[in-house]
Amino acid sequence: MGTNHQPLTGFRDFAPRERLQSRYLFEAWTRVAQRYGFSEYEAPVLESAELYLKKSGGELSEQLFRFEDKGGRDVVLRPELTASLARIAAAQQRDYPKPLKWFEIGRCFRYEKPQRGRLREFYQFNADILGEPSASADAELIALSIDVMRELGFAEGEFVIRLSDREAWIGFCRDHGIDDSRLDGFLQIVDKIEREPEEKLRTLLEPFAINLETILDFISGAGPQCSENLQAVLTDLAARGLDHFTEIDLSIVRGLAYYTGVVFEVFDAGKALRSVAGGGRYDSLVSTITDGSSDLPATGYAMGDCVIMELLHDTTGPLSLFQAWRQRQATCDAYVVIADESKRLEAVRLANSLRQAGLGADYPLSPTKVNRQFKAADQTLARFAFVVGSEYPELKLKNLNTRTEETLAAGANPIDVLRARLDEPDGPLLA
Amino acid sequence: MGTNHQPLTGFRDFAPRERLQSRYLFEAWTRVAQRYGFSEYEAPVLESAELYLKKSGGELSEQLFRFEDKGGRDVVLRPELTASLARIAAAQQRDYPKPLKWFEIGRCFRYEKPQRGRLREFYQFNADILGEPSASADAELIALSIDVMRELGFAEGEFVIRLSDREAWIGFCRDHGIDDSRLDGFLQIVDKIEREPEEKLRTLLEPFAINLETILDFISGAGPQCSENLQAVLTDLAARGLDHFTEIDLSIVRGLAYYTGVVFEVFDAGKALRSVAGGGRYDSLVSTITDGSSDLPATGYAMGDCVIMELLHDTTGPLSLFQAWRQRQATCDAYVVIADESKRLEAVRLANSLRQAGLGADYPLSPTKVNRQFKAADQTLARFAFVVGSEYPELKLKNLNTRTEETLAAGANPIDVLRARLDEPDGPLLA
Secondary structure, three states: OOOOOOOOOOOOOEOHHHHHHHHHHHHHHHHHHHHOOOEEOEOOOEEEHHHHHHHOOHHHHHOOEEEEOOOOOEEEEOOOOHHHHHHHHHHHHHHOOOOEEEEEEEEEEOOOOOEOOEOOEEEEEEEEEEOOOOHHHHHHHHHHHHHHHHHOOOOOOOEEEEEEEHHHHHHHHHHOOOOHHHHHHHHHHHHOOOOOOHHHHHHHHHHHOOOHHHHHHHHHOOOHHHOHHHHHHHHHHHHOOOHHHEEEOOOOOOOOOOOOOEEEEEEEOOOOOOOOEEEEEOOOHHHHHOOOOOOOOEEEEEEEHHHHHHHHHHOHHHHHHHHHHHHOOOOOOEEEEEOOHHHHHHHHHHHHHHHHOOOOEEOOOOOOOHHHHHHHHHHOOOOEEEEEOOOOOOEEEEEOOOOEEEEEOOOOOHHHHHHHHHHOOOOHHHO | OOOOOOOOOOOOOEOHHHHHHHHHHHHHHHHHHHHOOOEEOEOOOEEEHHHHHHHOOHHHHHOOEEEEOOOOOEEEEOOOOHHHHHHHHHHHHHHOOOOEEEEEEEEEEOOOOOEOOEOOEEEEEEEEEEOOOOHHHHHHHHHHHHHHHHHOOOOOOOEEEEEEEHHHHHHHHHHOOOOHHHHHHHHHHHHOOOOOOHHHHHHHHHHHOOOHHHHHHHHHOOOHHHOHHHHHHHHHHHHOOOHHHEEEOOOOOOOOOOOOOEEEEEEEOOOOOOOOEEEEEOOOHHHHHOOOOOOOOEEEEEEEHHHHHHHHHHOHHHHHHHHHHHHOOOOOOEEEEEOOHHHHHHHHHHHHHHHHOOOOEEOOOOOOOHHHHHHHHHHOOOOEEEEEOOOOOOEEEEEOOOOEEEEEOOOOOHHHHHHHHHHOOOOHHHO
8 A cells, every 4th residue: 555545446535525526416316216206225235146147147247346255155246226126125025015116325336447437436326116017107217317417407408318118129129030039139239339330330230130221220210109108108208398308219228138118318418428327117127036936017217426427517507506505515503713712611612502402513622823713614614603702701703704793792692693693694695 | 046035144125114214323423423513525335455454453354355356456345434534534634624524424344243233234424533633532522422322312321431541551551561562462352351251351361461350450440530631531521511421431442453542432321232332542543554654643433323223222212203203204295196097197297396396296107096095195104195186177185194185276386285285284193
């Protein structure tokens, strides 16, 4: 280690300034999930390797933090949350009314080459509906995905939901002689169409004896008529006034093998970044994971914290919304300034009584010049400062925004006065 | 895996009911930390093994989830948070005013034999003050540790803070010919005095050529006079009116090697459980971890989620406080009952407009009998239900607590009416 204070490659330290950004995101995610009637759950970070190998297939299994624990168990740091959710839902579904509407905000781990928007440790917000096979559940999640973007301040026209249906591709494969065992491999190629050069795609398609043009024609011919489920989703979204946030785009198939029906991804309007969020129906996953002992139709949505925070910082409206929120994150209501060090214990007692009353209070832990104490008060974003000086028990209360002050006589209750002042509007600074 | 839906041994699934307990605890921790002026940070879950081997010593290094990642790095799942904190504080201290008052709520991992109050994955709340050498910082953390208990509803007499000072033991060792290199080993034995049988303790003490009685005499002779720092801590706590929550008890030394001064542990009054929380001063850790390139005096406090939740469930006051809180955790403000399935889209539109207004709303995703919908509404703890039936756009609004209802004429704004009703007191059920 030496003097290397860095975290591992692809991992992040969240000092308070960075943590505040995560907190902003988590609170927005939680607000939207709760408005939509989702309940929070949390799965272990470490799971048996079998659980995730069984499920994800493809790329993910090569990106696992996988090891043997001291008891000889083959374990992984979860690369995403869905297999754990399916496991828990299968075990506990009898204790909850159906459908389950569950959400989680948790850390996930993938051993990838760290790059813009992709790290080895990241947060993921998942919202899933289990036990409801109809398109109304898909529509509910797509509506939620739109509202997450709006909650963060993204306006109409700044993002788009690209909707697709794996069933359309299952039909396409049937029509072109690609049997079920090769479906997943084929869809992995479709998933790459926007990212890989044409030449590479043609090579990848050779074993399937199908032209790139045939695929592109199928994608460009897509309309709302292409799938009954997509039509039902659009009708539902139209009733909510949200259909104009979406476009049908069959090139969206999602990377993971377990999707079975409607799938969708959220993109910034310029499509400059990889997808910001995505989801879809996975009706057989619970059955796969439990070897058929449980079965629950399901549909899910997930957003990571990396791409959305980049997009937020690149977009005027959402950024100023975040900055305004950050300005309100005072770590205390009143800073207690000790103007006379001989009154330290009286100041500590005052801070303590403010805290007992549920108010946030801070004070200098060691003798500090008064002007440095006011600087410290500013740094906490405190709105008020009490000054404890030689005239104690008389106190001064300063409004740090308006720079006005008042004197509290010895008999006054500082808690009541501060409460009253905190309830008052504060002039132009908080306007 | 087969039909085994269980998490790994020593790991927990938090379905919504269990998650609500964690949420309660996290919110209490956060409220107290913020009242005390602490800012939240978060460290990676995975760290270089060297960071934790360098620091913790002893027992912890045998309980690590340790492995080699795909890039050949020797890594561990963090067994606690302090080494990561010290690393981050050393790297970023210049960007923050001193002292740093930082807190974190995060998952930690120890490969132990799972038992009551000890699991392999657990949450830990840490609050640390870095950059302040005086006893006022220790007092601040001990006050916080008392307020965490009170915030959770534990009353005076239901818990006790046992205070000690490693400096007293350093003096004891000097007086009894135990040199610095053997100090840590000796304190590991003192740490076990309450837990191990006398015979075992005598055997362990043999290499130190010291009687168990000499140690017990030293512990029982302890009083506030025993250390200048402890005296300063007690004076500070007395100013806050909190000194009667504490007792001097030199048998407390804390298990980890890095403590240097005042240490403390929180116990239930009956001392039936292992310590509920603990902490202490660790003035050389930042220097150790950075090979001397940074130096910050520091003191910290940590509480895990396992023992405190056991204690909470065993104690009447805290348990009823939690239960009352849980009763208020409605997942929605209004459930939209679809009494006429032909009005489904109108109901979805209503739910959507409630959500847009910031209210929590839910509704059945598929056709459901009306009485089952009301049951579902009760399960969400919703206070109100809108009924969308054949008379739409006329709506019924039912108060699910008082079982009263009113009719909203076609022109009424359901959002305004619901907002007004939510602001009204609700009769005996919410009294």
